[in-house]
Amino acid sequence: MVNLKVISGSSRPGRFNDQPVAFVAEVAKMVPGVTVEVVDVAVLNLPFLDEAKPPMMHDYAHDHTKAWSATVTAADAFIMVTPEYNHSYSPVLKNAIDYLFTEWNYKQVGFVSYGSLAGGARAVEHLRGVAGELKMYDVREQILLPNYWEHLDSAGKYQFTDRHKDSVVGLVKELAFWGEAMKEARAKLVA
Ligand SMILES: Cc1cc2nc3c(=O)[nH]c(=O)nc-3n(C[C@H](O)[C@H](O)[C@H](O)COP(=O)(O)O)c2cc1C
Numbered sequence: 361m362v363n364l365k366v367i368s369g370s371s372r373p374g375r376f377n378d379q380p381v382a383f384v385a386e387v388a389k390m391v392p393g394v395t396v397e398v399v400d401v402a403v404l405n406l407p408f409l410d411e412a413k414p415p416m417m418h419d420y421a422h423d424h425t426k427a428w429s430a431t432v433t434a435a436d437a438f439i440m441v442t443p444e445y446n447h448s449y450s451p452v453l454k455n456a457i458d459y460l461f462t463e464w465n466y467k468q469v470g471f472v473s474y475g476s477l478a479g480g481a482r483a484v485e486h487l488r489g490v491a492g493e494l495k496m497y498d499v500r501e502q503i504l505l506p507n508y509w510e511h512l513d514s515a516g517k518y519q520f521t522d523r524h525k526d527s528v529v530g531l532v533k534e535l536a537f538w539g540e541a542m543k544e545a546r547a548k549l550v551a
Contacts, residue, residue, distance in 0.1 A: 369442035479504030
């Protein structure tokens with residue numbers, strides 16, 4: 361089984377983020393071969409990076425870092441669900457990412473984004489650069505929700521379609537395949 365963590369990318373009160381995160385997690389659970397867990401950055405509630413030693417040293421002083429390290433270590437692959445803020449991804453996601461290094465290495469990552477016309481595309485392009493530095497393998501499959509507010513019903517619920525569902529299934533299948541295939545290689549790489 362591939363341990364897939366869906367990481368939220370907003371901690372804002374009233375955030376839209378909850379909706380794509382819930383949808384992605386629900387659909388991902390239907391894909392065979394993966395276990396799915398949501399990591400909510402609002403619940404994680406990490407302070408601004410407060411470790412004296414760089415994450416490459418893997419010598420953490422704080423319990424919140426040790427707990428976050430254990431969560432990411434347990435994962436084989438990730439889906440990051442990010443808004444676009446000023447043509448990039450959110451600071452709360454950056455902060456959570458920057459806490460760790462080796463825990464991310466040699467693992468797959470896929471992206472779901474939303475925003476105005478570009479649907480968060482610019483945020484994800486920045487995340488792909490960060491993934492490279494973390495020795496992560498970003499997959500091509502991507503879900504974008506442009507002008508998401510135009511697709512809300514009167515209760516404020518986003519109207520996900522079968523096309524979105526198929527896209528999430530495609531993304532998760534890719535992550536599941538490479539997540540499984542990379543387990544053996546990763547064990548050699550980190551030995
Ligand atoms: C600080 C800030 C900057 C934003 N910049 C962009 C942007 O550059 N591009 C975009 O598409 N949307 C932008 N938006 C709109 C967000 O996509 C929208 O507010 C979205 O709901 C934010 O995600 P959240 O509700 O999950 O926090 C911005 C929103 C905020 C709060």
